[in-house]
Amino acid sequence: MESRIERICVEQGLKMTGQRRVIARVLSDAEDHPDVEELYRRASSLDSRISIATVYRTVRLLEERGILERRDFGGGRARYEPTEHGRHYHLIDVDTGRVIEFEGGEHDQLMARIAETLGFDLVSTRLEIYGRRQTAAVRPEAAGEAVELASPP
Amino acid sequence: MESRIERICVEQGLKMTGQRRVIARVLSDAEDHPDVEELYRRASSLDSRISIATVYRTVRLLEERGILERRDFGGGRARYEPTEHGRHYHLIDVDTGRVIEFEGGEHDQLMARIAETLGFDLVSTRLEIYGRRQTAAVRPEAAGEAVELASPP
DNA sequence: ATATGTGCAAAATGTTTGCTGTACG
DNA sequence: CGTACAGCAAACATTTTGCACATAT
Numbered sequence: 001m002e003s004r005i006e007r008i009c010v011e012q013g014l015k016m017t018g019q020r021r022v023i024a025r026v027l028s029d030a031e032d033h034p035d036v037e038e039l040y041r042r043a044s045s046l047d048s049r050i051s052i053a054t055v056y057r058t059v060r061l062l063e064e065r066g067i068l069e070r071r072d073f074g075g076g077r078a079r080y081e082p083t084e085h086g087r088h089y090h091l092i093d094v095d096t097g098r099v100i101e102f103e104g105g106e107h108d109q110l111m112a113r114i115a116e117t118l119g120f121d122l123v124s125t126r127l128e129i130y131g132r133r134q135t136a137a138v139r140p141e142a143a144g145e146a147v148e149l150a151s152p153p
Numbered sequence: 154m155e156s157r158i159e160r161i162c163v164e165q166g167l168k169m170t171g172q173r174r175v176i177a178r179v180l181s182d183a184e185d186h187p188d189v190e191e192l193y194r195r196a197s198s199l200d201s202r203i204s205i206a207t208v209y210r211t212v213r214l215l216e217e218r219g220i221l222e223r224r225d226f227g228g229g230r231a232r233y234e235p236t237e238h239g240r241h242y243h244l245i246d247v248d249t250g251r252v253i254e255f256e257g258g259e260h261d262q263l264m265a266r267i268a269e270t271l272g273f274d275l276v277s278t279r280l281e282i283y284g285r286r287q288t289a290a291v292r293p294e295a296a297g298e299a300v301e302l303a304s305p306p
Numbered sequence: 307a308t309a310t311g312t313g314c315a316a317a318a319t320g321t322t323t324g325c326t327g328t329a330c331g
Numbered sequence: 332c333g334t335a336c337a338g339c340a341a342a343c344a345t346t347t348t349g350c351a352c353a354t355a356t
Contacts, residue, residue, distance in 0.1 A: 015355055017311060036346085051313050056346060058311095072225065076321090077345070091268065094276050102267055107260070111282050114255055115244065120284030123247050127280045129264050131273030168330055170336060189320085204338050209321060229346090230320065 003028035005082060008067055022047045023058045027068065027082055033090075033099055035077040073099065073128065091129040156181035158235060161220055175200045176211045186224055186232040186243075186252055226252065226281065244282040 002010075005024035009016060016024075026034075026042045034042070036059060040052045059080050062068040071079045073092050087104045107127055115122040155163075158177035162169060169177075179187075179195045187195070189212060193205045212233050215221040224232045226245050240257040260280055268275040 015310060017354070019312070049313090053314075053347080054312060060347095072227070074225075091271055091273060093273070100271055102271065106263065110259065110263075111280075115282050115284045118244055118253055118255065118284070119287050120244060120246070120282075121287055123283045123285050125280075125282050127264075127278075129268050129273075129278050130276045131268045131271070132276050134272050134274055168335065170328095170330070172337070202338090206322080206339075207337055210336085213322090 005062075005067060009062075012065055012067070014061070014065075018047065019043075019050050019054050020058055022050060023055060027062075027080070030081070033071055033073070033079040033081050035079045037077070039080070089127045089129070091131055094130050094132055096133075158215075158220060162215075165218055165220070167214070167218070171200065172196075172203050172207050173211055175203060176208060180215075180221065180233070180235055183234070186226070186234050188230040188232045190230070192233070242280045242282070244284055247283050247285055249286075 003021075003025040005028045006016065006021055009020065009024060014020070022043050023039065025046065026039055030039075030042075036052065036055050039059070040050070040055045043050050043055060059068055059070075059078075063070050063080070066083055068080045069083050071081060071090070073079060073090070075097075087108055088101045089104055089107070091100045091102060092098070093100070104127070107125075111125045111127075112122050156174075156178040158181045159169065159174055162173065162177060167173070175196050176192065178199065179192055183192075183195075189205065189208050192212070193203070193208045196203050196208060212221055212223075212231075216223050216233070219236055221233045222236050224234060224243070226232060226243065228250075240261055241254045242257055242260070244253045244255060245251070246253070257280070260278075264278045264280075265275050
């Protein structure tokens with residue numbers, strides 16, 4: 001079946017090769033923020049005839065088309081997630097590398113206003129929180145954590 | 154004369170070599186956010202007997218000691234600025250690479266509250282705005298712009 | 307049929323490191 | 332005088348690219 005990202009690629013008139021179809025599927029299925037190495041690993045397991053150069057070229061293409069967003073949470077490798085309309089931000093657990101998404105709320109307008117004040121049109125923003133899990137004793141409750149594993153810093 | 158950063162180094166008991174003194178001076182005088190290449194260029198012009206490896210080692214050391222802060226505004230190279238107590242954030246002009254600093258205001262508490270809500274102790278935050286200069290016609294005024302030149306994206 | 311994409315290996319880029327000699331405290 | 336630092340070049344990690352071949356439209 002045609003994956004969500006593949007559908008978007010077709011709509012944009014991109015030539016769909018076998019490799020792109022596989023990478024599109026991997027991206028569509030991803031619920032985390034994989035780096036290129038990880039995308040390559042997942043794609044390879046679906047179809048071993050894929051080179052990492054193709055993964056690099058494909059994520060670059062999809063980013064240019066606005067289909068993917070590149071993230072940099074430190075650690076020197078870029079990570080990717082499908083573009084979502086409806087802003088969200090990221091909290092990164094500095095001990096485990098887990099990434100938790102949260103809604104922007106007031107930040108969006110706040111940043112737009114700052115840009116405006118300084119005489120700029122807002123192009124994009126970046127807001128990340130790096131945190132450490134509170135000890136159980138101190139911690140009241142923790143709901144809806146979009147859990148993901150990444151490499152600790 | 155002893156530069157501001159050199160004084161801090163001495164206070165922290167760091168061994169002050171000629172090279173470190175020069176790098177400390179360059180950092181003290183910098184009013185922008187230079188990358189290692191640029192620091193190396195400036196340091197070399199003061200004293201040519203400095204290797205780029207030493208610059209890398211020194212900024213790493215100073216960052217570990219909390220004297221410098223590493224920034225990543227995209228473009229793949231780390232940039233540095235002396236630690237200031239009193240948070241500020243950065244707006245990056247996507248066309249020119251200029252960096253403008255602005256005060257955090259409500260963001261600080263807002264992010265602390267988000268971390269708290271998700272069950273985390275806040276370790277650090279990252280907030281950047283990428284913008285494009287408004288056309289003169291649309292633009293009312295623009296006060297106090299901490300101008301800096303960097304490489305366009 | 308033709309433009310575009312792919313694989314591979316080599317290059318480019320930014321950063322770190324092993325080793326040997328040097329210099330600060 | 333001993334420990335930590337500096338210079339150099341080689342190693343490293345990630346990403347890009349040149350070229351010959353393959354494939355989608």
